[in-house]
Every structure is written in structure tokens, then in C-alpha cells.
Amino acid sequence: MMCRPIFPLGLLLAPLLVAGSCQMTKPTAPPPAAATPAPPQPAAPLWKSAAYALYPDSVVQGRHVARALSRRELVSNYQSPANQFLSPRVSFKFSLNGKDNEMPPGQDHIITALPRPGGAGLETPLIVFGRQYVDPTPVPAETYLAPNTPLKIRLDMRPVLAAFKQQGYYQLYNGQKLYQQDLKHVLVAGNAAPLSWDFDNLVSKPGLELTDPDGDGIYETTLTLNAHDAQRTTAKSWKASLDVSGLPQYESDYPLLDALYNLALEEAKRAVEPDGTFRTGQEWAGVWTRDISYSIILAQAAIQPEVAKTSLLRKVTPEGRIIQDTGTGGAYPVSTDRMIWAVAAWEVYLATGDEDWLRRVYPIVKKSLAEDTQNNIYDATRGNYSGLVRGETSFLDWREQTYPKWMQPVDIYQSTALSTSVVHAEANYALMQMAWVLEPSRAGQQAATTAAYRRRRNTSGRGINTHLWREEQATYAAYRYGRTTPERQLLAPRAEALGTALAVLFEEALEPEKAIASTPVMDYGVPCVYPQTPGIPPYHNNAVWPFVQSFWGLAAAKAQNETAFLESIAAVSRPAALFLTNKENFVASNGDYAGTQVNSSNMLWSLSGTLGLVYKGLFGLRYEVEGLTFEPFVPQALRGTRRLTGLRYRQATLDVELMGFGNQIRTITLDGQPLPNGLLPASTTGPHAIRIELTNESLPPSTQNKVPHHVAPMTPQVRYAAGRLSWAPVDGAKAYQVLLNGQFAARTTEPEFVVPRPASYAEYQVVAVDAQGYESFASEPLPVEAEPFRRYVQLETAAPKSAKPYKGYTGKGFLEISKTVNRTLTFSVDVPAAGEYALDFRYANGNGPINTSNKCALRSLYLAGRPLGLVVLPQRGVDEWSDWGYSNSIPVSLPKGRSTFSLRFEAANENMNGEVNQAMLDHLRLTRLR
Numbered sequence: 001m002m003c004r005p006i007f008p009l010g011l012l013l014a015p016l017l018v019a020g021s022c023q024m025t026k027p028t029a030p031p032p033a034a035a036t037p038a039p040p041q042p043a044a045p046l047w048k049s050a051a052y053a054l055y056p057d058s059v060v061q062g063r064h065v066a067r068a069l070s071r072r073e074l075v076s077n078y079q080s081p082a083n084q085f086l087s088p089r090v091s092f093k094f095s096l097n098g099k100d101n102e103m104p105p106g107q108d109h110i111i112t113a114l115p116r117p118g119g120a121g122l123e124t125p126l127i128v129f130g131r132q133y134v135d136p137t138p139v140p141a142e143t144y145l146a147p148n149t150p151l152k153i154r155l156d157m158r159p160v161l162a163a164f165k166q167q168g169y170y171q172l173y174n175g176q177k178l179y180q181q182d183l184k185h186v187l188v189a190g191n192a193a194p195l196s197w198d199f200d201n202l203v204s205k206p207g208l209e210l211t212d213p214d215g216d217g218i219y220e221t222t223l224t225l226n227a228h229d230a231q232r233t234t235a236k237s238w239k240a241s242l243d244v245s246g247l248p249q250y251e252s253d254y255p256l257l258d259a260l261y262n263l264a265l266e267e268a269k270r271a272v273e274p275d276g277t278f279r280t281g282q283e284w285a286g287v288w289t290r291d292i293s294y295s296i297i298l299a300q301a302a303i304q305p306e307v308a309k310t311s312l313l314r315k316v317t318p319e320g321r322i323i324q325d326t327g328t329g330g331a332y333p334v335s336t337d338r339m340i341w342a343v344a345a346w347e348v349y350l351a352t353g354d355e356d357w358l359r360r361v362y363p364i365v366k367k368s369l370a371e372d373t374q375n376n377i378y379d380a381t382r383g384n385y386s387g388l389v390r391g392e393t394s395f396l397d398w399r400e401q402t403y404p405k406w407m408q409p410v411d412i413y414q415s416t417a418l419s420t421s422v423v424h425a426e427a428n429y430a431l432m433q434m435a436w437v438l439e440p441s442r443a444g445q446q447a448a449t450t451a452a453y454r455r456r457r458n459t460s461g462r463g464i465n466t467h468l469w470r471e472e473q474a475t476y477a478a479y480r481y482g483r484t485t486p487e488r489q490l491l492a493p494r495a496e497a498l499g500t501a502l503a504v505l506f507e508e509a510l511e512p513e514k515a516i517a518s519t520p521v522m523d524y525g526v527p528c529v530y531p532q533t534p535g536i537p538p539y540h541n542n543a544v545w546p547f548v549q550s551f552w553g554l555a556a557a558k559a560q561n562e563t564a565f566l567e568s569i570a571a572v573s574r575p576a577a578l579f580l581t582n583k584e585n586f587v588a589s590n591g592d593y594a595g596t597q598v599n600s601s602n603m604l605w606s607l608s609g610t611l612g613l614v615y616k617g618l619f620g621l622r623y624e625v626e627g628l629t630f631e632p633f634v635p636q637a638l639r640g641t642r643r644l645t646g647l648r649y650r651q652a653t654l655d656v657e658l659m660g661f662g663n664q665i666r667t668i669t670l671d672g673q674p675l676p677n678g679l680l681p682a683s684t685t686g687p688h689a690i691r692i693e694l695t696n697e698s699l700p701p702s703t704q705n706k707v708p709h710h711v712a713p714m715t716p717q718v719r720y721a722a723g724r725l726s727w728a729p730v731d732g733a734k735a736y737q738v739l740l741n742g743q744f745a746a747r748t749t750e751p752e753f754v755v756p757r758p759a760s761y762a763e764y765q766v767v768a769v770d771a772q773g774y775e776s777f778a779s780e781p782l783p784v785e786a787e788p789f790r791r792y793v794q795l796e797t798a799a800p801k802s803a804k805p806y807k808g809y810t811g812k813g814f815l816e817i818s819k820t821v822n823r824t825l826t827f828s829v830d831v832p833a834a835g836e837y838a839l840d841f842r843y844a845n846g847n848g849p850i851n852t853s854n855k856c857a858l859r860s861l862y863l864a865g866r867p868l869g870l871v872v873l874p875q876r877g878v879d880e881w882s883d884w885g886y887s888n889s890i891p892v893s894l895p896k897g898r899s900t901f902s903l904r905f906e907a908a909n910e911n912m913n914g915e916v917n918q919a920m921l922d923h924l925r926l927t928r929l930r
Helices: 158-167 199-204 255-270 289-303 305-314 337-352 355-374 409-414 418-438 443-467 497-505 512-518 546-558 562-579 604-618
Strands: 058-061 064-070 073-076 089-096 109-112 149-156 169-171 177-179 186-190 218-225 237-239 249-251 378-381 384-389 479-481 621-623 627-630 640-649 651-660 665-670 679-681 685-694 718-721 724-727 733-740 743-748 752-754 763-770 790-794 815-817 824-831 835-844 857-863 866-873 890-894 897-904 919-928
Touching (some): 064 255, 064 562, 073 255, 073 562, 089 149, 149 186, 158 169, 186 199, 255 562, 255 604, 289 337, 289 546, 289 604, 289 640, 305 337, 305 355, 337 621, 355 418, 384 443, 409 866, 418 443, 418 497, 497 546, 512 546, 546 562, 562 604, 604 621, 604 640, 724 763, 743 752, 790 824, 835 866, 857 890
Parallel strands (some): 651 685
Antiparallel strands (some): 064 073, 073 237, 089 109, 089 186, 149 218, 249 640, 378 384, 621 627, 627 679, 718 724, 733 743, 790 919, 815 919, 824 897, 835 890, 835 919, 857 866, 857 897
């Protein structure tokens, strides 16, 4: 017998409710013949998994229940379990200047945080920086970290300080030199709050900085682990309290979904600031380009278009450039997804028909796309336009969450990402459409103008499907990554949900049905990436973001995957109902909001996703230049009648009634008369009623690739000596793949490999493979005996060297480049033999942290007046001017003899800061590849 609990209000918040259980009593005698008929059985779930179930009026997840008391009121008994079962084995390591630089990844200090005899305070022994400490204290079974556990952490920094005194620097485990003047902060990272593995943001977290007030070289801090007040909780009830009558109203046969729509509508209104812009989230003030743009595309263009316009214009510079938000390495061009702004701006026009708006945004989009092209953000492989876009994955902008730790911002610039490439493809399409709308009479010129945009979009589509599709897994890779040249780049061993969804929605995917059916989905939803990266806490890693889930649902509807669409509705409804707000994210492996590194309530793109699944999913609203069409997609489980009233479309106000299930329309009428071709003309004005009746035909069977939580192997740390590669054994690895110049070279089960003496420049990498066949990221490219193939040009010979007191340079000095100093730098290189070379520059940029700000330095490189490409010099740390690294490499064919180069600051090299565009240059490195 199948049954589900019935939850009267008095029991709803009781902690003993168990999903899927029902109380039964043994009858004492048969009922009399005239007995009153039994009450009807409770409704079957609309959707159910091993983790939770969705019912017409409730969500049940174990003992946690959320229920709609009406379409305007919700209650929930959810309480985060995040602090209840924490292990007392606390992992941590020390950090200088907010970098993971004490010991290799995977090597941590361990303390067992159990009460000491006699009530003695808990503290670590004195731990020497760089020397691992593992507490031998055993942990009894079913013993957990007690609330409010104080822990004093003690660090011996004397070896570091002695190295400063003796030689001016301390050599870190990875070979880098930390100079005394660059030491700004001594911090601790770890796995138990308030500790965090978010190295880039340790400085901003209270209590994580160690100090040495008496100057004896012993640094200390005291933390409170598992603090009771850190146990975040959600509200127990929500009742509509704002007047949202000016926004579209929705009603269906499903009280829970109606209540969640009303919750999202109310939070949408709360998300509008007094200045008429969107607030990103309750805990996130300000306007962010990608957040508002994705929100506008999902729903806000339809319901709050004027706020959308004001918000978009807030993200434009006075010179008419779309702003790339601050991000990795100083933002643009390491982060390059700003063109989602163009897609959102086009959506606003389609929803409003406002040609004044279109005339305003068209030059902004045109200028910004031209700038991206001129700056070589679009990738080129051996001279052939690949269509892929350089830079960070769209929205996945926290470096360590989705990239291997060895990848620096400059490596991210050189990578080519699925989601960002799809965004640029659609931005080119939007620009093409804008041009046709604004200048239809100039057909000849317009055809030439738009041909370039169409060609760029088509080339992007080919590049995405040629270079990012993983045929064996039938999924897209999140990005390609590597160093030196594009052909040596590897496909990231990660599926990526947002990029895949956008590829399907924007019609870039060649096999949309296969992409939706094959991409991994977990019990609580589609994770941002899969599999997960070891040692990285949930945020993008091991996390579901409701706005991504909503785009996934819309892509599923487009691919005619009823299973994935229905589960997307459930995966968005569950957290909103249980948490009684639209949270930014939650942990993919357990569904809890409290386990992620950063979170927010009333999150703009999350609530927009809830609305978008109604507007663009169930009702299938499609905004076109000619008018509004409808492509409803109603799963059979959600059959019935639903109404959307007060929907504004351009100069019309619509009441839409939708009946039945399926995706085929039997009849569609406007004010009782057939609507030809199902198209509501863009010229329609005034109030109208639209009635849609579906055919109630079952959709074809569909599936999803449901997978358990899985963590990929750790990335190997590879060394080379005496003709042999070696690395520490990786936990869980059953074999290793050895790569040479990005190509498979060998497979081994031992943590070492003999390599031949190279006849040309050779880079090796190692990939760990576990028993299930999941791969680690490839290790950092390791050149083997590379010096015979390299030449160096000390740049202080090309211009007067700088007098700044920075250390760590090679040669006799270094020089400064800025908007006023050495705007053009000319130098010559004696090339020993004709061939293919890679050029890069050793540089320093201490104008900002590695994870925020906007002061990435850019320059254009020329050979005898011929442009070669963009030189990107990202930030490396706040005031860390003695921290040197290499720029991106630029491939070039060179003849034997002297070649003359120039490095120029041009208008196209403006960064997002506009004022500071500065770096120090040490030398040029010239590597012969073949």
C-alpha cells in the first residue's frame, strides 16, 4: 500500500514527522455495512526521489516539511543540520597573504578538537610553518565537535623570519620566493567554521589573522569552533504582505507552486532599491552585470522592465562600454562574460518594443563586442578562427571553485569556456537583430554589417561543438585549459550545467536532447559542475544554484525532456518552500543552504528563476520581433488549468488561461477568436484574453543521468629529476595518464614515469583516474629540460630601468609600464633558428588581490608592425610587487635572425579601472616549440 502522511497544521512543525510513513491501527471488527465511506486517499506526489517529494500543497524531505496553508501563506519546520554532526578532526593550514602557499594541496595540519582533561583550554602545539602536524588523538565513535569549542592556534614563524634576515626572502614549498617587504598577512584556513578554505578572502574574515604582539616570532589567534550563533536558521512562516497587484498574478490547481510564485513576486518587489535599480540579494548590495542580466532574461524584462533598463545602464561606463564586474586577476579580460548584458538588453526590447531603448543600447553593444574582438578575446587556433572565447566561465567566477589550483589568472585568460563562448555567440545574434530592427531601409549596408555578426555567431557554434563536446560522455566540457598554445589545451574533466543549458536555449547545441539527457544530475538538482573537486568547500563546487536549475529546466523544455523539466520545478520549489526564501545556492550533496561558503536570501536571479519557469516554461512565452508566441510545456503530473493575469506585453495587457498538459496546442484564441499561427502581433494594444487548450498527449519517454555525489581524485603534484617524472600517490587513484604536449603518452599504475631526453620543447602532465573512471585535473604543465629551447631578453636594456625598490627580478633591473610611462616599448630579439615560438613576459602587478578589483594591465604586442595579440598582466596581490610571474604566451612563427617587437598601450587596452593600467616588466621569454 502506498501512502503519505497527512499534515494538519498542529503537527506541521513537529520534529517527528517522517516522509513516506503513515500510522495504521489494527481493526477490531469489520465495519458495519452502512458505515460512512472512508475519506479519500491523500494525493500522490507530483514528483519524488530518494531525497524528497513534491506534493500539490507541500514538500517533504525526511522530517522536514513545508506546506502552503493558502496561495499566500507558507509554513516550514526546516532547520539546518550543518552544526549538529561536525567531526572534531579539524584540518587547517597557514597562509601568507591569503594564498595556499604553506604546503602542497592535500597536505594539512590536523587537530582533534576534543575537551581536555580537567577543563584545560584547547590549543595546538607550536606548529612550525611548512612542517605538517597530525594530532594522534583518536576520536571515539559517534563523537562530534561540541558547540562553542575554543581553539588557540600557535604558529612558529621564526624560520621564515630568519630567512628574511639572512637572504631577504623565504622560499615557499612551490619554489616561489616571498620577499620580506611583501609579507602583509599571516592567516589560517581550514574546514570548520569560522575557518574556511577560501584563501582569497581570508583577510576579510574576523579572527583568521594571526598576530605576534610581543615580536618573538610566535603568531597566535583564538577561534570559537562550531559557534552556536553561527547556526543559521530560516523563518518558520511566510505570509504575503506587499502589494504586488501591479505585477502578473498566477493561479493553478497546485497551491504550493502558487504560493512560491507569490513569494518570488514579493521578493522581486523587495529587490528594487530606492534608486530604481535591482538589489542583487538581501546580503548582496549593488548592481552586478551578470546577476541582473540573467535575472532579466529569466523574468524581469517581462515584469519590471523599467528597473531592468535602469540597472543595465548602471553597468555602462561614461565612454559607452559594458562593465565587466571586478573579478579574477583584476577582471577584464580574465573575466569576459559581460556580453550577457547585450542579451538582456535585447530581451528588454522584445518585451517592451521600446525603440528609444534599442537606439540607446545598440552602440553600447556594438562598441563592446568590437572591443572584445580587437582585444583578441576571441580565440584563434593556428590562424583559424575557432569561435571560442578566452576567459573565465560565466558566473563561475571563484577561481579555486572550478579550476585546478595551479591555474593562475593568466591561465584562466588563456582558457576557453563553454558558457562564456555561448554568451558571446548569443550577443552577436542580438546585435545582428538590433541592426535589422533599427535600420531596415539600409538593406545593402545592413546586410554587410550584420554578416560579420552572423559569421561570428556561426563560427562560435562550430567552435563550441568542435572543441568542447565530449563524445564519450555525450556532455560539454566546462572549458579547455593549459598553457603555451591552444592545441595543447585539454578538455576540463567537468560537465557544466549553465553553459550546457545556454547552449541548448540559444540553439548552439547540435544534439540538445542528448546534452540534457546525459549531463549529470544529483538528487537535489543539477550541480554547477560534476564531478566535484577534492578539498574545495561547497559554493560552485558541490552546489546547486536555483537560477542555473531554472535555465536547466527551460533548456529541458526546449529539448522536450519532460522528466528534466518536472524535476527542475521540484528542485527549485523544494529549497524555496523549506527555506521560505529564494536562497542563492545550496549544497548539492545534502540540499542544505548553510553549508556553502557564501549565501543570501531574497536572491534576485533565484527568484527570477522561479518566475521564469512559469512564464517561459509552463506558458512558453516567446518574445520575437514580430510578436509574442506561446510554446507551453506542461508535464502530465501538473495537468489542469492555470491562469496568468495582468501580464504586460508592449502596449497590451494580457490574461492568459492554459488548460491541459503536453506541448501541443489544440486551440488558441484571442478574445474568443482563433489566433492565426498562435502569434500575438507586436502592435497589439489594450486588454485581451488568450485561451490555450493543449492536446493532452503524453510526451515521449525521457530520462536524466542521475548520479551520486562523487569527488574526483586530487590533482597530482609532479616533479622531474634525472629523466624521471614522479609524484605522490593520489588517494583513490587506480591509474595515471601521462600527457606530452597535451596528448596522451602513456598509462601507468605507479607514481613515476621515465621520459626520454626531449629533442624539442616538451611539457608533461599527469592525470589521476579513479576506479569509476573519473579523472583529476591534469597537473601543472611541467617543461622538461627546456632551457636549451629558450632565450631571454632583459627588458631594462630597451628603456631606462625603474628605481622602485622591488626585489626578485632577473638581470640588472626591471622597467615600469603604465598609461604615462613606456606607453610604447620597442626591443629586438636575435632568433637562433626559424620556427614556431611562444613569447611571454615576466612581470609583477601589485595593484590588487588575485580575486577582485579591476586593474589587470593590458598591452598589444606587434612584430614589425604586425599585430600578434594581447599581453595580459593580471594582478598578483595587494602591494606584492616582488611577486613575479609570467604573462599569457603568444604563439608566433619567426624567421632566423633579428626580429623587432613593440609593446604598445592602445585605446583597446583600457581595462575596467580606466585609470590604473600598470605593471613591472622583467624580461621577455622566447620558447621554441618546434
